Amino acid sequence: MSMPVDVQSLAKRRGFIWQSAEIYGSLAGFYDYGAMGASLKRRWEDVWLNFFLGLNDNYHLIDSTTILPEASLKASGHLDSFTDPLVECTKCGHAFKADSLIEEKTGETAEELTLEELDAKLTELGLECLRCKGPLDNVKTFNMMFPVGVGTTGGDVAYLRPETAQGAYLNFKRHFEILRRKLPMGLAIIGKAYRNEIAPRQGVYRMRELIQAELQIFMDPETFDDELDLEEMKGKEILVQTVDMRGTSEVEPVTCEKLIKDSGLPNFFVYHMLKIQEFYLECMRLPKKKFRFFEKSEKERAFYNLIHFDIEVDLSTLGGFKELAGIHYRGDYDLSRHQEHSKERMEVSIDGKKLIPHVLELSFGVDRSVWALLDIHFSDERTGILKLPPSLAPYTFAVFPLMKKDELVPVARDIHQTLRGRFSTLFDVSGSIGKRYARMDEIGTPFCITVDYETLDNGTVTIRDRDSTEQKRVAKQELEKLAQELVSGKTTFKDLK
RNA sequence: GCGGGUGUGGUGUAGCCUGGUAUCACUCAAGCUUGCCAAGCUUGUAACUCGGGUUCAAAUCCCGGCACCCGCACCA
Numbered sequence: 001m002s003m004p005v006d007v008q009s010l011a012k013r014r015g016f017i018w019q020s021a022e023i024y025g026s027l028a029g030f031y032d033y034g035a036m037g038a039s040l041k042r043r044w045e046d047v048w049l050n051f052f053l054g055l056n057d058n059y060h061l062i063d064s065t066t067i068l069p070e071a072s073l074k075a076s077g078h079l080d081s082f083t084d085p086l087v088e089c090t091k092c093g094h095a096f097k098a099d100s101l102i103e104e105k106t107g108e109t110a111e112e113l114t115l116e117e118l119d120a121k122l123t124e125l126g127l128e129c130l131r132c133k134g135p136l137d138n139v140k141t142f143n144m145m146f147p148v149g150v151g152t153t154g155g156d157v158a159y160l161r162p163e164t165a166q167g168a169y170l171n172f173k174r175h176f177e178i179l180r181r182k183l184p185m186g187l188a189i190i191g192k193a194y195r196n197e198i199a200p201r202q203g204v205y206r207m208r209e210l211i212q213a214e215l216q217i218f219m220d221p222e223t224f225d226d227e228l229d230l231e232e233m234k235g236k237e238i239l240v241q242t243v244d245m246r247g248t249s250e251v252e253p254v255t256c257e258k259l260i261k262d263s264g265l266p267n268f269f270v271y272h273m274l275k276i277q278e279f280y281l282e283c284m285r286l287p288k289k290k291f292r293f294f295e296k297s298e299k300e301r302a303f304y305n306l307i308h309f310d311i312e313v314d315l316s317t318l319g320g321f322k323e324l325a326g327i328h329y330r331g332d333y334d335l336s337r338h339q340e341h342s343k344e345r346m347e348v349s350i351d352g353k354k355l356i357p358h359v360l361e362l363s364f365g366v367d368r369s370v371w372a373l374l375d376i377h378f379s380d381e382r383t384g385i386l387k388l389p390p391s392l393a394p395y396t397f398a399v400f401p402l403m404k405k406d407e408l409v410p411v412a413r414d415i416h417q418t419l420r421g422r423f424s425t426l427f428d429v430s431g432s433i434g435k436r437y438a439r440m441d442e443i444g445t446p447f448c449i450t451v452d453y454e455t456l457d458n459g460t461v462t463i464r465d466r467d468s469t470e471q472k473r474v475a476k477q478e479l480e481k482l483a484q485e486l487v488s489g490k491t492t493f494k495d496l497k
Numbered sequence: 498g499c500g501g502g503u504g505u506g507g508u509g510u511a512g513c514c515u516g517g518u519a520u521c522a523c524u525c526a527a528g529c530u531u532g533c534c535a536a537g538c539u540u541g542u543a544a545c546u547c548g549g550g551u552u553c554a555a556a557u558c559c560c561g562g563c564a565c566c567c568g569c570a571c572c573a
Contacts, residue, residue, distance in 0.1 A: 013508050025547060025563045081573045198498065198571050302573050383535060403531060434534035469534065
């Protein structure tokens, strides 16, 4: 009777997310959000901001441009490290990284060579295609950043930002002044970033236009610990796989104390790991066994990261643990580089001590996290349910008259009117009551309020719980207060009489 | 980017080999009905990925674009 249900088709059918520009045949790696998806994403961002800005009074939301001048990206290292010199075989068309070919042959680094030098070197070494022995073409660059022509002649070279982080670094000096020269100082940006992926696949996992939520914490590594309530870490466990633990199949929870002792991680780093874990496990309600920190080895991580852990979640739609976020200790790399290239002083003075602040970066993929919510909370029991936490569901409440009858409909409409101003609420009369419950299950609405004949007698309505389908009766007058408590989590459905 | 496979209403599909009115289910909308978990009845909306070629005639055969899936490569 029921059709097969899966997350992908539900996401399209119910208005969460799908490929952009479908009617013209789309481009790979670009996605649009529908009404449900946009709402879910917005709520995720709100919860994120609330949680991470709440860590310190001196953490703030800012915004910055998505187009950046070339010089700033030269300084950040993206112009060089985001560009790969590629050389194609003229016969079979296979592409190789030119510098790797030379390095493999000679054992010497070829990273510094210009295109012409690479060409000359390839000829000198008589290198040919590794696959078919065909002759190689000239070396070309492939840049992961999207170039933008600025101005009428397009003469000013600029790029779409490959990460939001730079916006915080470029504005560091001004914010430090505005926010009264205190450390730590946190600058959060939620916005688009762009990467011209060669072959984006796996749905929203690798997008060319993506949304990042990043918090750059500028701090003095020697005093940062003093700002934190390190007591919170006592006895708490982190789900982590360090480089040393690779190969073991299970992710072992490790206490914060042990992680600090064994891995030599700074207190402040582990403290923020704990906070990120709390965010995913409690705010997003991910199950423990599907969550882990995954340490990147020196080879795997970006050169500027001193310490780098990915936050990975086990997603059935993507076939295993996938990176959703990262926590990176970037040292003073970014500000030093910008000081060097821009000639602007990034050094600050705190209590007589001069330093270039270090950066702890908390970086989140918003699209990936939203997708993870769908993946994790989707269940095909009944006819498809999204068991989203109430704080994230697109609609928090739905109000129904039991039947399309003149005596029930206006009462239900009244209730909808009183709730809709403060909560995301849907009113629906169409179809049987069961069908309306099922529709709400599919988009994750946690609570349905139904007006029935008993409402006319004694002024009570039923509240139905999405996950258990249980119903409880409450007085109409108490709905608004109760709604507030259910949303905030102060009261759960189980607490109701 | 390379090799292979695939592309049909909103969703999931039949039809393609062997060219001739596009199947079925659910969804959605309207009406009737309905005292609590996708009930029933009636009516309706709605599709061959795009472009070119072959043919009297193309969803079907051929070529190309785009997208998706798998493998390789890529993913600071």
